[in-house]
Amino acid sequence: MLLHHIDNEVPAFGEWDSVVEAGASTIIQSAAAAFPDRGAVGLRVTIVGANNAYVQKTISHSLDPGGWICFGCWINVAVAKTLYLWAIKATDSTWDGRLEIESFGKLRIRMRDDGGVVRSSSWTIWPRDINDGLWHYLVIGFKRATSNVASDGEAVFYCNGHEWGTITGVDNYDRWASVDYAQLGASVGADDGFVCDFDEIKIADAYPEPFSPTPLTDYPEARRTVVLYREASADSREFADYCVSELEIPLANLCPLPNATANESLADYATFQTEVETDLAAWLALNPTVAANCSCFLLGHGVPGYFTSGGVKHSAISRLMNYGTAFSSQTANPLYNPATVARLTKTALGGKYLCTRIDADTLANAKTIIDRSLTVAALSAIPAADKLYSDETTYKASLACQHLRIITAALDVFDDDAFVWGDTGSPSFNPPQGTQAVFVDDSADSASSLRTGSDPCFYALTSKYGEYAAALGNSETADTFDAESFFEMLRIGGSLAEAFTVAIAHLDYTAVGIGSPLMTVAFQLSGYNVYRGLGGIEGIDWDNPIAYLMPGADSITFAQDLLPEQRYVYAVRAVSSAGVRERNTHVIAYVEPDEQGSLLPAPLARPTDPTVEVQQSSLLIGFTYLAPIGFAQADGFDVLSDNSTGQLDFDNPVATVERSRNDRFDFEVSITRPDAPVLLAVRARLGEQVGPVSEIVFVPPASGPASIKIL
């Protein structure tokens, strides 16, 4: 149970009971001391001379036999000195528990027993000085013995979410019956020059979780991402903090791996468990809120990336995608190549995890991969000149690939390259350099080391060669990667980690996904969509284009299965750079195969508005011909008559009209007026092709009283 949460946001130290400043030393509420993920101010202690400065909180908490009390806070030490950070006092006594900076990088806890004897232990928690400018979460806990003869009191120390050690077997039943108050800051032993920020203080009867912000969405995001780092490595720690500052990963989401070695590849799975998985499990157990939210792991710089099992070099990211399930080499990935690619919420992941890795020969190069991911993600769209290089001819000819609206090319020397997919051999990168978003080499051993060597992925990620933001390869035996699922996930706005997850055929195997898991890629949205319908426009499915054109394209080739003697209509609509599809349709074509499968020509339209005017002994016949979109223009017209038989004579027009000008739509022609009543009509003609007949006009006999009328 949380007894107190002091976030220092109440003005004038309202959450504290006492504020003590001696001499020129100060403790202030300052925005500069605020914990980055929450609130506006924190506490800053600045020590001048040997003068103490601290705040005090009245606890007045009784401890049951065997009960615990824990004190947690985030600290950021700017200038380290040897002094006490926490001092805990039981009722009417001198101090009873303490946390001390013993030396730069070493912290010590002390606990007084019933006899007043001090028990203590210290741990070197940082691979470098404590004043590394980073935030660290410290927790000290004290347990009252279960009885006055049990001597089983304890003290425990946690740093950055994992336990560093304990003091056990303490006879403290009487002294620790209650805790009176706690002092935070420099309460004893103030040392000139010490500067430290404190925030998000929690006092609880069990380990208090550090504050971790609630995720904003159900989808993968920074707040659902846990960064694993090798605690013994200053570079690894700095890289993890770089993920905080650049990717906005919460500080509480950094998982230290205290047992990880500097080896990139481990001897076996048991070693991987010892160095990575067991500590990850313990950390998640200690941080259930983060564990509940987490959907993605990022293996940071310096973390082991491989282990050997069954003689095969397995990938750590592939293993952690299956975290929580017993390791079984080459497990089928249930998320691979879905029928419909959709974003992966934690629920949709079904217990699996997203996972990527960022590692490189140097810390700077590892950071650069993050920088590149941010550059790629910030693009409003991949430049139109950029290409997708791949030898996946089937995919490149597919509708899914067309939808990317990207130029495709065969694997070659790469320039203007945004993506590479395939067996690249020894990739060669030439200027002009494209966006260089994701490099995928699906061959064996294409990513067997990210720190040394000459694997294609190493080449693509190392600035001496390529400057890619992300890569996907194999640690040894080639896994199967699905291009369509991968690119479709990116196209719909999914993250890199999501794209890897739907593209990798197996878990617990060899796939190595490299890059910021949160990176997104914006493809060109503008262009044209092609639609098809059966019969007329009313038959078009406007929700499912059958082809996509890039902006500026005026032709596209794609295969279609058409039924003979069925008339299909094709339409094209423009799409804006914002992805808005226009409602007007500017291009329509009718396609009709004959019995043999040959396409019939475009149909002729029906002439409209037929009129007949009597002029003495002749008839002036007028009509209009407009060829709508998708219809053919006529090169002439036939005037048909029934010759007073009641049936139009289609074979022997009584007159013809040539269409000599493209801008002419109204036509007329004179014929001799017959004595008998006749029916007249017009049809368009294009070579041997004739169109449908216009409305029929009835012309009465010259001697009769009846008038001309349209039937």
Added chain:
Amino acid sequence: MPISNFQPVPLGMPIAERPEGEKQPFAEREKRTLTLRAERIDPKYLTPLDGLPPHVEAEYKRAEKHPTHEARFFQLEIRNPQSAIRIQLNHGDPADDEARLAAIAEDLLTESPGDDKAPSTAGGSSPAGGPSPRDAGGL
């Protein structure tokens, strides 16, 4: 210390008007000599001849009324070792301020930084300054 939106409040009751025999809040600008317990003070701070605690005087400087609490500000003067300490007391009964100030003064005179850095005496912990479990692990 940052000062937020607060209102000054009157200091304590004038000394002449106080009832006798009860704990009293500090009066305006009142100075009081605090009574410290010798057994709670590091012997090196006790007077050499008679082993008494050093003279400690508290002065009530001002008070602020905040939406969440009242803050009362004091100046503590300790003779031998000579030092001036600014203390802010929040919450609580002002009549208890004298006792709270005395306890703080005792804390400040309790010990020096190294006084308790004796080696630990029981199992489960490492000697002060000696190798820690993590050190032993080679990190």
